[in-house]
Amino acid sequence: MIIAEQKPIPEIAAQVRQCRKVLVLGCGGCVTVCQAGGEKEAEILASALRLMGVREGWDTAFDSMAITRQCDPEYLDGIARKVAEYDCVLSLGCGVGVNFLAERFPRTWVVPGLNTKGAGATLEAGVWEERCLACGDCILHLTGGICPIVRCSKSLLNGPCGGSQGGKCEISPDVACGWQLIYDRLKQLDRLDLLLEVREPKDWSRTHDGGLRRVVKEEARL
Amino acid sequence: MSQNGCKTESRLERVLREGHFAVTAEVGPPKSASSKGISRHAAAIKEVADAINLTDNQTAIVRLCSLAAAVHVMQAGGEPVMQITCRDRNRIAIQSDLLGAYSLGVRNVLCLTGDHISFGNHPQARTVYDLDSVQLVKLVRDMRENRRFQNGEEIKVAPPRFFIGAAENPFADPVEFRALRLGKKVKAGADFIQTQAVFDIDRFARFMQVVRDMGLDEQVFILAGIVPTRSARALERTATVPGMVVPQELIDRMKGAADQEKEGVAIAVELISRLREIPGVRGVHIMAIAWEEIVPEIVREAGLLPRPRLEVPTPA
Numbered sequence: 251m252i253i254a255e256q257k258p259i260p261e262i263a264a265q266v267r268q269c270r271k272v273l274v275l276g277c278g279g280c281v282t283v284c285q286a287g288g289e290k291e292a293e294i295l296a297s298a299l300r301l302m303g304v305r306e307g308w309d310t311a312f313d314s315m316a317i318t319r320q321c322d323p324e325y326l327d328g329i330a331r332k333v334a335e336y337d338c339v340l341s342l343g344c345g346v347g348v349n350f351l352a353e354r355f356p357r358t359w360v361v362p363g364l365n366t367k368g369a370g371a372t373l374e375a376g377v378w379e380e381r382c383l384a385c386g387d388c389i390l391h392l393t394g395g396i397c398p399i400v401r402c403s404k405s406l407l408n409g410p411c412g413g414s415q416g417g418k419c420e421i422s423p424d425v426a427c428g429w430q431l432i433y434d435r436l437k438q439l440d441r442l443d444l445l446l447e448v449r450e451p452k453d454w455s456r457t458h459d460g461g462l463r464r465v466v467k468e469e470a471r472l
Numbered sequence: 473m474s475q476n477g478c479k480t481e482s483r484l485e486r487v488l489r490e491g492h493f494a495v496t497a498e499v500g501p502p503k504s505a506s507s508k509g510i511s512r513h514a515a516a517i518k519e520v521a522d523a524i525n526l527t528d529n530q531t532a533i534v535r536l537c538s539l540a541a542a543v544h545v546m547q548a549g550g551e552p553v554m555q556i557t558c559r560d561r562n563r564i565a566i567q568s569d570l571l572g573a574y575s576l577g578v579r580n581v582l583c584l585t586g587d588h589i590s591f592g593n594h595p596q597a598r599t600v601y602d603l604d605s606v607q608l609v610k611l612v613r614d615m616r617e618n619r620r621f622q623n624g625e626e627i628k629v630a631p632p633r634f635f636i637g638a639a640e641n642p643f644a645d646p647v648e649f650r651a652l653r654l655g656k657k658v659k660a661g662a663d664f665i666q667t668q669a670v671f672d673i674d675r676f677a678r679f680m681q682v683v684r685d686m687g688l689d690e691q692v693f694i695l696a697g698i699v700p701t702r703s704a705r706a707l708e709r710t711a712t713v714p715g716m717v718v719p720q721e722l723i724d725r726m727k728g729a730a731d732q733e734k735e736g737v738a739i740a741v742e743l744i745s746r747l748r749e750i751p752g753v754r755g756v757h758i759m760a761i762a763w764e765e766i767v768p769e770i771v772r773e774a775g776l777l778p779r780p781r782l783e784v785p786t787p788a
């Protein structure tokens with residue numbers, strides 16, 4: 251899923267304080283799971299902004315609601331009438347949701363309430379971490395299912411750099427060295443042979459470096 | 473390959489192939505547009521070292537570039553080893569720099585991954601790491617041996633023919649993988665290796681045993697890293713760098729010394745003499761970070777003078 255976290259409230263306030271009527275729009279997808287932008291978070295944020303508005307004397311009204319998914323045109327159609335009542339939609343969807351709202355409602359000012367972090371999962375209650383950088387050319391079969399692109403701070407392909415120590419990455423004692431993880435796992439599975447091959451430079455044109463990516467499945471088209 | 477077995481016009485390569493115990497030393501370019509310090513250090517160090525490494529924005533701090541620094545070293549009469557990291561440049565920029573460096577007379581490169589941007593003075597910058605150090609070694613080798621750019625395209629005239637260096641840190645983890653990783657660099661085309669600073673000789677000797685068991689010492693020239701430190705505090709700081717191992721007794725010894733600078737030199741000299749006894753160690757690489765002026769004294773005290781005088785090699 252997409253993991254994200256809410257922007258600091260002052261930063262959000264600066265985006266919306268000039269507006270007359272703002273719809274704080276949550277999303278029922280990934281950001282509900284990572285507790286950043288679901289219905290509940292939308293409600294809480296709307297009241298925080300209301301309070302702040304009262305305190306600082308700005309004349310903005312805030313309502314909140316959530317839809318099933320902001321990244322799906324079908325659900326956006328369903329709120330077209332509602333959106334028309336507002337001069338601004340503060341989206342608590344991931345970046346995709348914000349983009350889709352802006353595309354669907356060309357006359358409405360749409361602003362982001364979250365910082366989208368990446369493709370990740372729940373590590374433990376209240377902690378989410380990225381696990382895939384969507385490189386477009388998955389190589390997990392070579393690394394025992396642990397992604398060096400995202401878990402190694404330098405996205406190295408030929409094993410750990412000289413800064414790996416005690417299982418930690420050189421950038422911080424809080425970050426595990428991705429290559430230590432890969433090494434341990436391949437050792438356990440008796441597949442260290444995979445690490446001895448010299449891996450060629452990656453084809454980064456399959457990432458965003460190659461331009462906007464699109465997936466087309468012909469048989470699914472109407 | 474020429475008669476002496478050299479693949480390149482590198483002087484360092486000749487020193488090594490002729491069986492001399494090589495000495496290289498590092499000079500850190502300044503955080504300014506002045507070449508003065510480099511030229512001064514180069515003039516002093518060229519008399520006591522076979523080649524001079526120029527770091528590439530080490531610890532991710534903006535400095536005068538290693539290519540220009542290498543040219544300043546040549547102008548001062550020294551032989552440069554231009555360091556290149558994968559951190560700041562993609563394969564296009566790196567190949568372009570390699571062509572440019574060779575055209576200016578640079579004959580040695582050291583291929584590095586590069587310290588992460590978060591260590592440096594522009595932590596908000598975008599990291600590149602289009603390549604890793606193993607891939608970089610292979611790229612430089614392919615330019616030399618196969619006359620190919622990384623994309624496979626032919627270099628029709630004047631391919632750069634570098635003597636190719638790589639680094640290895642015997643003290644980083646996973647420790648069992650370190651010699652294997654060295655093997656990968658050799659397989660990719662490394663001609664020489666400069667190791668991370670050695671303070672723990674016993675551990676380094678165990679690493680070298682594995683390297684010899686794999687036969688790697690026969691395939692690559694290994695230069696052991698020496699970091700002289702001028703104070704107990706500097707040594708303690710060094711010990712906290714990820715991937716560095718400094719035995720506590722060395723720190724204690726520095727702390728107890730009346731003259732810590734002198735002790736720092738003595739420790740470096742002792743380490744060098746012990747490293748010389750380890751089979752497969754073909755030289756030392758002295759990294760006197762921000763203390764370059766001490767290099768001549770260390771080399772002299774270590775009994776590594778005079779350096780071999782070579783005739784100018786006939787161009788390939």
Ligand code: SF4
Nearest residue numbers: 382383385388389397
């Ligand atoms: S290799 Fe690429 S696609 Fe696979 S997990 Fe890593 S970033 Fe994602």
Ligand code: SF4
Nearest residue numbers: 402411419420427428
């Ligand atoms: S320490 Fe490990 S995770 Fe960090 S950059 Fe080096 S290899 Fe990658």
